Amino acid sequence: MIHQNFDFSRSFRNPQLVQGVVAEIKKTISRPWTLMEICGGQTHAIMQYGLDQILPAEVELVHGPGCPVCVTPLDQIDRAHAIAQLPNVIFCSFGDMLRVPGSTTDLFMLRAQGAQVRIVYSPLDAVKIAQENPDKDVVFFAIGFETTVPVNAASVLQAKALGLKNYSILVSQVTVPPAMHAILGSPANRVQAFLAAGHVCAVMGFWQYHTIASQYKVPIVITGFEPLDLLQGILKTIQQLEGGKFIVENAYSRIVSEQGNITAQQMISQVFEPCDRNWRGIGLIPMSGLGLKSEFAQYNAENRFQVDHIQTQEPEICIAGEILQGLSKPHQCLAFGTLCTPDHPLGAPMVSSEGACAAYYRFGGLNAEELGK
Amino acid sequence: MAETNFPSVNGPICPIPLVHADTIVMGHGSGGKMTNDLIRLVFQKHFNNSYLAAGNDFALTQVPAGDGRLSISTDAHIVSPLFFPGGDIGKLAVCGTVNDMSMSGAKPLYLTASFILEEGLAIADLEKVVISMQTAADEAGVTIIAGDTKVVEKGKGDGIFISTSGVGWNTSEHNIAGNMAKPGDAVLISGTLGDHGIAILAARGDLGFETNIQSDVAPLNELISDILAETPEIHVFRDPTRGGLATTLNEIALQSSIGIIVHENHIPINDTVRSACEMLGFDPLYIANEGKLIVIAPAEYQQVILETMKRHKYGQNAAVIGEVVDKHPGRVIMRTYIGTTSILDVMSGEMLPRIC
Known part of the structure; x- marks a missing residue:
């Protein structure tokens, strides 16, 4: 179906097509609406391409909690640090997590102090490291949303098939629908529609979203991550809002189907089960996590290294929770840009390049005139 | 008596030390x-x-x-x-x-x-x-x-x-240095960005797939002398190594107290490098190069510099990618494909495992 010479990256950034969709949005909109893009990848693309600059002022985009690095709770990071410092451990992590500060240090610093911390691009690489180092305990920091969970599951299944006794994962996995419930159920909620995250839906499908749309009367449109994908999603959302509709629409059908990736879903449910989970900056969201099933307990690093007792409090001044729920803007925080900067983050959204505060910090230094608009 | 490799001499002898001709000791x-x-x-x-x-x-x-x-x-x-x-x-x-x-x-x-x-x-x-x-x-x-x-x-x-x-x-009469960029100057690059960094990642097996990307490591002195022979009045030469184009342009913007605007659709990037970066979440503008040259010179010379670079084997994909302005001193702004504006910031800390 896809033409062989179709250039995805350039076609979805075509300026004429972009202007066309923006014109359509302007024609459709009659009053202000507040939309939330759920995923950090969407936030990043909106900032990277400056989509907020070309949208009509009536469209307010608030940034959702969908950055896995941002929402990993502080105490889980402190547990990661405690494990990484053990002498016989090789601690494997996605690269972004190395910069995230716990209450006292980060993984870069621990590596400099002699801890064996390795950046991997996939948990399957960590399994390989476990195979190659039978005398070491290899631990993978399994963070992420539904997008990364299947591979985390695959790593456990592979370790089991290989009979590895020295592989375990420190789990901090979260799922999107409970977070949407938490945001919409909050009395302070301002979100009137969601741009749902395409990659999460590629795995999970969007069959779970219909009840959310009808229960809370909010349009949900699944989008991709290129400028045209996002703008098309915004247009569909505005059309629904203006027309008084609230259904789930798929604006990323080249990747996402209603049912999602069944094989990946089966792999998830084989290894993990829903559990309560703390989100950094938000707090506990019931049944929003995916923890190891009891039959895989031997792969649970929290049990193996007994780090359950580590409990940490978020800094009080940080309003990350409000920001991640779209209740406040980063610059409304007292610590923003002073006590809290990308080099010295107090809260999660300042940590990751996909975090809302970091994006505001980077892009907030120039006014429109300086930018030459 | 068992055969040995020792020379046949009578009486006790010392073992002959190994000659370490194959391995550094x-x-x-x-x-x-x-x-x-x-x-x-x-x-x-x-x-x-x-x-x-x-x-x-x-x-x-x-x-x-x-x-x-x-x-x-x-x-x-x-x-x-x-x-x-x-x-x-x-x-x-x-x-x-x-x-x-x-x-x-x-x-x-x-x-x-x-x-x-x-x-x-x-x-x-x-x-x-x-x-x-x-x-x-x-x-x-x-x-x-x-x-x-x-x-x-x-x-x-x-x-x-x-x-x-x-x-x-x-022997140049002109001061060519990072603090010499002036509003009105053109910004040129000698070729595609990110090749070295991605070649290193691929050679380490970190990409998880094969590429045909070669590192661009090359001596640039001949390209530079060719440019100077045509246009002595150059303000800045700089090779965007660690931190890539974005970080290097930021250094120049700070040193010269000027602003730089670059145009995303003019920046040459190899398609394989672009794909690898999009898959792994890297930005080619922050990836190391070892054989690329940034030239900043008065705009009136940009055409002759571009043509000179394109004639040289290390400048075939050269392009004019931007201009120096008197606005937003110390900052680099990018006009994106879709006509919006974004800030090209410096890279903070480590982007990749050690590259060069």
């Missing part, structure tokens, strides 16, 4: 005979010049005749793996310092090289690196006139570390 750094053998059989053999043949602790040389200034630069080189598509640590060590001293517009003349070798390194690998250095030095027209070797215990190095220093002779 601590003795190669002792300063004794083994060090001398290594110098003679590997370094002098390939860096074959009268300065080294003299065997002194120094090299004596004349400053070129006429008015000029010395351009001096030094650079330490570490890379894993030592050999990668398009180059190796030896080529990198020569080109890195040749390029640094050329950025003032100087003609590079001499290099020195210090080697820190890790116990266990194959001498054949060292020799390959040394040959590669001489090949690069020949291309750049420089002579390696002094050197040193030390050996560290296994586990305390990464095969080979090379530190090179260089001296060049600058």
